[in-house]
Amino acid sequence: MALEGSLEDMSLSDLFQVFRMGPKTGVLLLYNRHERGVIYVNQGLLVDAFVVSGPERKVVASKDEAVLYMLDWTTAGFIFRHDPSVVGRAVQIKHDAEWLVLENMRRHTSPQTAVPYRKVTLDTRLQLSPIPSNTESQVSLGVDQWRILSHAANHQTVREICAETTMPEDKAIRIVAELLAIGLIDVSSAIAPPTKATATSNSRPDPSHPDARQSAPPVGRSLLSAILRRVSEL
C-alpha cells in the first residue's frame, strides 16, 4: 500500500505539508515521461533527493536543486511509501521544504501554477493552517506576507484584506497563493459543498424544504440511544 496519485490531484507542496503533519518517513517517487525523481523523507523533513533522465539514468539534479527542479513539475505521477530505513540516511538537503517552495516561487512569476486545484479569488476566505509550525523552520517571510498572515487569523476574505491593508488585489492574490503553497494558511470552508447541515446545523430539517419531501423525519431520541448502546456493545 502507498499514497499514490498525480501532481494534478495533489501538488508537491501539499505533499511536503502532509509529510510534516504526520510526520512521515519514507520515499517519494515522482515520474513523468522522461524523468524520474526520488525524495527521501525522515520525520517530515526532506533529507535527500535526485532526478534522473532517460534510459541511461543520467543524474540531472540532486539535493536542494533536485527538489526545486521537481517543484516545476505539474503533471508527474507520484508514489509515497512508508520506509523506516530512511531514518539512517545522511541529510543532504540544506533547506527545509517551506524554504524550497518559496525559493521555487521566487524563481517564477506565477505562483498560482504551483497549486492548480486551488484558484485564489478575491472571495477566497482564509484561515491559519492548523499545522504547528516547525521549530527548525528556516522560512523567512517578508512584511507583506506577515500582513496577510495576520489577517488570515481573522478568517477574512482576500477582498477584505485588500480593503484593510490597501494592498493591490493582484499582489494580495499572489502572496496568498505563496502562503497557501507553503502551508502557512488554508482556504477556510468557503469552498464547502452546500450541505444542509452547514445551513441549519443543530436544527431539524425544514419539512417545507423540497429536499425534505423524501427524507425520513427525525429519529426519536430513545431509538437513537438504543442504537448507540447496541453499536457500542459490538
Place this chain on the structure above:
Amino acid sequence: MKHMLKIVVTGSFAAGKTQFIRSISDIDVVDTDFKTTTNEERGLKSETTVALDFGTIVITPSLKLYLFGTPGQVRFDYMWEELATGCIGYVVLVDSCRPAYFAETQHLMHRFTEITPAPFVVAANKQDDPAALPPMYVRRRLGIPAEIPVLPCVASERSSVKLVLISLLKHITSYGATSDAEDNVVDDAPSSHASSA
C-alpha cells in the same frame, strides 16, 4: 413486528464501502461484486460492487439497523437516490491514499446533499497505511465545514468502523432528534408502508 432503520455507506470507487459493511454486519454481507472492467479500475482491484452491499445490525428483537453501501462508480449513480431515501444518516468514505478520487467524492457529497437532508460524517479510510493522508488534510481538500466530523477509519477493523458509526449516531442526535417518537422507523413487513409519521 419487525422494524428497520437505514444508514447508507457511500464513497468513490474502492474507498472501502464493502469492507466497512462486512466488518460490522451481523450477517454475511450480501455483496454484488463483479469483475472490474476498465484498465484503471483493474489496476486498483479486481472486483467492484455494481449493485449494493447490504448488512444488518440487530438492535432489539423488533428493530434492525440496515447498512447499505452504494456502488462506487459514477456510472451507477442512478441508484443513489433510491438508496438514500429514508436513511437516518450516511457515511462518506474517502480513500486517504488516492487523492485522484477527491473530486469525485466532492461531486458525490454534493449529489447526496441534494438527494437527502440526512446528516453525515466523513471517514478518512485506510489509515492503517502510514503513508495515508491525515483526516485534517482530507477535510481541507474536500472543503468539509467544521461542524461535520471527519474521522480516521480503518474499514477492515471492526472497532474502527464501530467508532465511525457511533460518531454518526451522535451527529444525528445533535442534528435533528428532538422527539421520542419512533417516527421514522420503517416497517419491513412487505404489506406496510415506509413511514408512520
